[in-house]
Amino acid sequence: MRLDDLAAAVGAELVDPTGRAAATEVTGVSHQADWIRPGQAFVAVRGARFDGHAFVSEAVEAGAVVVVGEGMPQDRACPVPYLRVPDARAALADAATALMGRPSDSLTVIGVTGTDGKTTTSCLALHLLRATGRPTGLLSTVGYELPDGVLRQPPSHFTTPEAPQVQQILRDMVSHRATAAVVESSSHALALDRVRGVSYDVGVWTNLTGEHLDFHGTMEQYFADKAKLVARAATTVLNVDDAPWFDRLVPVATTGERTFTTYSAEGREADWRAQDVQEGPDAITFTLVSPEGELPARLPMIGRFNVANALAAVAAVAATGVPAADLVGALAGFGGVSGRMEMVERGPGEPRVIVDFAHTPPSLEKALETVRVTTAGELWVVIGSAGGPRDPSKRAPLGEVATRMADHAVFTEEDHRTTPLADILAEMERGATGAGRGNFVSVGDRTDAIRYAVHRAGPQDTVLLAGKGPEATMERGEELVPWAEVEEARAALRLRGADGPGAAGERA
Numbered sequence: 470m471r472l473d474d475l476a477a478a479v480g481a482e483l484v485d486p487t488g489r490a491a492a493t494e495v496t497g498v499s500h501q502a503d504w505i506r507p508g509q510a511f512v513a514v515r516g517a518r519f520d521g522h523a524f525v526s527e528a529v530e531a532g533a534v535v536v537v538g539e540g541m542p543q544d545r546a547c548p549v550p551y552l553r554v555p556d557a558r559a560a561l562a563d564a565a566t567a568l569m570g571r572p573s574d575s576l577t578v579i580g581v582t583g584t585d586g587k588t589t590t591s592c593l594a595l596h597l598l599r600a601t602g603r604p605t606g607l608l609s610t611v612g613y614e615l616p617d618g619v620l621r622q623p624p625s626h627f628t629t630p631e632a633p634q635v636q637q638i639l640r641d642m643v644s645h646r647a648t649a650a651v652v653e654s655s656s657h658a659l660a661l662d663r664v665r666g667v668s669y670d671v672g673v674w675t676n677l678t679g680e681h682l683d684f685h686g687t688m689e690q691y692f693a694d695k696a697k698l699v700a701r702a703a704t705t706v707l708n709v710d711d712a713p714w715f716d717r718l719v720p721v722a723t724t725g726e727r728t729f730t731t732y733s734a735e736g737r738e739a740d741w742r743a744q745d746v747q748e749g750p751d752a753i754t755f756t757l758v759s760p761e762g763e764l765p766a767r768l769p770m771i772g773r774f775n776v777a778n779a780l781a782a783v784a785a786v787a788a789t790g791v792p793a794a795d796l797v798g799a800l801a802g803f804g805g806v807s808g809r810m811e812m813v814e815r816g817p818g819e820p821r822v823i824v825d826f827a828h829t830p831p832s833l834e835k836a837l838e839t840v841r842v843t844t845a846g847e848l849w850v851v852i853g854s855a856g857g858p859r860d861p862s863k864r865a866p867l868g869e870v871a872t873r874m875a876d877h878a879v880f881t882e883e884d885h886r887t888t889p890l891a892d893i894l895a896e897m898e899r900g901a902t903g904a905g906r907g908n909f910v911s912v913g914d915r916t917d918a919i920r921y922a923v924h925r926a927g928p929q930d931t932v933l934l935a936g937k938g939p940e941a942t943m944e945r946g947e948e949l950v951p952w953a954e955v956e957e958a959r960a961a962l963r964l965r966g967a968d969g970p971g972a973a974g975e976r977a
């Protein structure tokens with residue numbers, strides 16, 4: 470793209486006294502100076518921690534041919550043309566969108582926002598679109614996928630990366646013949662214009678509860694940031710059960726030509742709702758009451774909240790023109806979400822082992838509560854708490870919740886980093902004993918802890934391995950070791966099968 474076209478795309482005036490700059494070819498854009506490659510534009514963002522202008526020299530040395538920003542500091546000159554804009558983050562998104570040729574215009578885009586359930590709903594929508602014949606891409610916390618289904622990681626680990634990565638990934642999807650995309654859209658992304666330039670066909674709202682107020686400031690601001698998705702999507706899928714936000718979203722969802730559809734997992738009046746919900750050990754069944762009639766549905770997941778996620782995904786994909794009967798058929802083939810209530814395959818006589826990401830006291834409580842419903846025997850939990858800079862105040866409450874909600878708790882390591890593991894375990898134990906409970910044991914090594922629980926659990930029992938979920942590494946001291954919780958669970962089950970319940974547990 471020519472520099473004068475880039476200037477037009479970001480709404481800036483190109484001051485070009487020599488007349489030679491306008492035709493300069495701009496090959497890409499980045500907000501991060503050390504990612505700049507020759508021929509690219511550097512957008513200097515004034516952030517909470519840094520002023521991107523401090524990195525202009527680094528960007529130019531790396532080959533930036535233009536800098537975009539809200540104004541160079543007076544004491545510094547810019548060695549390449551400078552495009553002055555009122556909002557650098559908006560310009561970053563506009564430049565990236567233009568340079569990538571507006572890829573989302575060639576895709577049916579479903580955006581998903583909300584405090585909880587974004588990743589699950591996104592993965593469900595991806596599955597439904599693919600299973601009903603649409604080559605689809607995904608951008609989410611777990612990474613991104615092109616229609617080939619291979620999970621890839623963007624260079625920075627965000628739910629929704631910055632606009633240049635978002636637009637590049639959408640462009641790759643189009644190049645790989647995707648016709649649809651599911652974009653998990655975090656509140657940070659909506660607030661910081663990372664998804665400006667994505668034209669959403671359908672916007673999905675899961676729910677809104679207090680979280681991330683450190684960034685958004687107030688609940689009102691958090692709502693306003695998330696509501697940007699509803700304000701931009703042509704059709705929105707709204708959760709009737711999410712009071713009071715539902716009522717406030719309706720006017721936002723109906724301005725202009727836009728429409729909305731509703732869902733309820735709690736039996737309220739809605740376009741899409743679940744009736745006669747039955748939770749089983751491996752799946753949930755319910756009657757889907759839809760605008761196209763009543764249909765029996767089977768969702769191969771556990772966790773009652775997943776009914777809401779499934780309804781949201783079904784309603785969203787239906788809004789793109791897929792019949793409800795096809796969606797219900799496809800739902801039964803969903804393979805789950807990695808590390809989120811993931812059931813480990815088991816043989817006869819083996820306990821049910823579930824890997825989940827819950828690592829805060831409220832999410833652990835919710836996870837244990839829902840698993841309890843389908844546990845005929847006793848409930849075990851293996852849980853640790855992170856060290857290093859992570860919030861130490863949650864350690865004792867985790868110990869309290871684990872021993873209150875489960876019959877047996879095994880306290881163990883979870884990325885303790887340079888914090889002494891013994892200190893973390895002592896805090897978790899304090900939470901349990903402070904509440905007068907002794908149904909716990911501490912087993913520092915996580916492999917041993919998992920084996921301890923799996924070997925003692927009976928065939929009717931459930932073992933919840935909480936906290937690590939899909940994470941691929943464990944931080945022990947200064948060391949970063951590879952980790953695979955599901956593999957650990959499989960190994961523990963194999964050992965249990967070989968030695969018989971109880972035997973290898975003695976090794977822990």
Ligand SMILES: CC(=O)N[C@H]1[C@@H](OP(=O)(O)OP(=O)(O)OC[C@H]2O[C@@H](n3ccc(=O)[nH]c3=O)[C@H](O)[C@@H]2O)O[C@H](CO)[C@@H](O)[C@@H]1O[C@H](C)C(=O)N[C@@H](C)C(=O)N[C@H](CCC(=O)O)C(=O)O
Pocket residue numbers: 500501502503513514515516517518519520521524626627628629630631655656657658661684
């Ligand atoms: C609150 C938030 O999201 N902040 C993000 C934001 O920071 P910021 O605007 O304050 O920028 P800054 O760090 O001060 O830097 C200013 C500029 O200098 C640039 N810079 C900075 C340093 C350097 O060496 N070189 C350089 O070029 C930066 O790229 C940036 O453009 O832009 C930065 C550059 O992309 C991000 O690193 C930073 O993410 C922070 C670290 C973060 O942790 N964000 C998380 C909370 C986040 O976004 N999470 C959501 C999901 C939340 C959820 O639902 O759970 C997500 O979508 O992942």
Ligand SMILES: Nc1ncnc2c1ncn2[C@@H]1O[C@H](COP(=O)(O)OP(=O)(O)OP(=O)(O)O)[C@@H](O)[C@H]1O
Pocket residue numbers: 583584585586587588589590610628675676774775777778809810825826827832835836
């Ligand atoms: N609809 C829901 N309502 C309430 N809680 C939910 C819902 N869906 C999932 N959860 C809980 O939130 C956890 C994370 O789910 P998921 O990853 O889908 O959410 P998320 O919004 O993407 O969060 P994150 O961005 O942290 O991954 C689940 O393990 C479950 O405990």
